[in-house]
Amino acid sequence: MGGFFGVVSRYDALSDVFFGTDYHSHLGTRRGGLAAYDGKGKGLQREIHNIENSPFRTKFENIFNEMKGNAVIGAISDSDPQPLLIRGGFGPYAIASVGLIQNEQELIDEYLLRFGGHFNAMTGGKVNSTELVASLINEKDNIADGIAFAQEKIKGTMSILILGGNGKLYAARDKLGRLPMIVGRNEDGFCVSFESFAYKKLGYEDYKELGPGEIVEISADRLKVLKEPGEEMRICAFLWSYYGYPNSNYEGVNVEQMRYKNGEIMARDDMERGIVQRLDAVCGVPDSGTPHAIGYSNESHLPFTRPFIKYTPTWPRSFMPANQSERNKVARMKQIPVPELIEGKSLLFVDDSIVRGTQLKETVDFLYDNGAKEVHMRSACPPIMYGCKYLNFSSSKNEMELLARRIIVELEGQAGLDYIAEYSDGKTERGKKLRSTICEKMNFDSLEFQSLEGVLEAIGIDPCKLCTYCWNGRE
């Protein structure tokens, strides 16, 4: 994944972009970058740092001595270094992108064959996706046509933020609006952001959420629509369930509120099943399960407790040993129990989702080791049946790593995959079997998944506008 933030202003924009980009740090852990346009002297400048072991802010704290400009963009990336400085036929520009190009190899081959050109190879010979996007943009003789052409050629999802050599910003939301792109405004100019809270905190107000495939050109005085938005939209439902930031709103729906509502719906369903009465407390699997658990507690009137709390200050953010048993050890070391809240208690845990299930088994064993009487598990979204093919999201490369799929194949071989819809539904025999098999393997006293209808109700926007592919395979 990744995120970006840009400002064009009557005054120096670097400070706002420094903090605004930093507020996107939850979307990527590998590279951070800034590019600025200084109309009075240096033109376009750019700096990129590795942010794997120290945060964006620390890495860029000296930037104010090196760069300035009234138009600035920043990017956080989980993959390629960016923004890139490009010299196209229509002049220089800086570009950042977020998304996933499904037909990457086809586009690379096409470009190399047609132009006899080259890409700057990264480690492993890979092409930087942002450079590939730029190569498509450069085929046209102005930025607007170039972006429209790139969006047309790219299969997948690609949102683009460009800082032109003319000091203007060009922002393009991906064709089906799978990712958000929002414009904010203050009295001195505009900003473009993935997360709405980032600009509100910096004193900007909502100006406009770009529609699917919309392209705009922004100067300090005005925003001009270069391409009208398309009708069709498929915004990622997982933004609300899992990876969107709690303070943000997408399509007018706040993430934290959606999670409370989602938890309330799960509690309502459990109250009908008669499970709630035997529990002592509801808890979230930290951190992203917590708001769903708060909603569950509000509705069921079960106390919300935190039987274990993560100790994170001294762990580098992406410290991830290659060896699985070392990784498990790190996960264990981060979890500090509150034994008084565990011993002899029947606890219901809510996690944001159940993907591979590896971490969850550790969590449950940990709770039993600390004296829990019963551990019930709830997933705040339906079983994940398909890997995400639209975003550079952390889901499995191999769909058989998905716990629900693995269990289906274990139960009735590949033929079982013809009954995915039944397995997803907890009311069918196959659905019940999936849940009871996972309970046996993981040692849960009960397991339930939020229903698809439940998540849709909690988000509350027109379901036709949502991508739910990883749950139901709907394209």
Ligand code: SF4
């Ligand atoms: S497949 Fe899942 S994670 Fe990917 S865009 Fe759709 S809802 Fe989001």
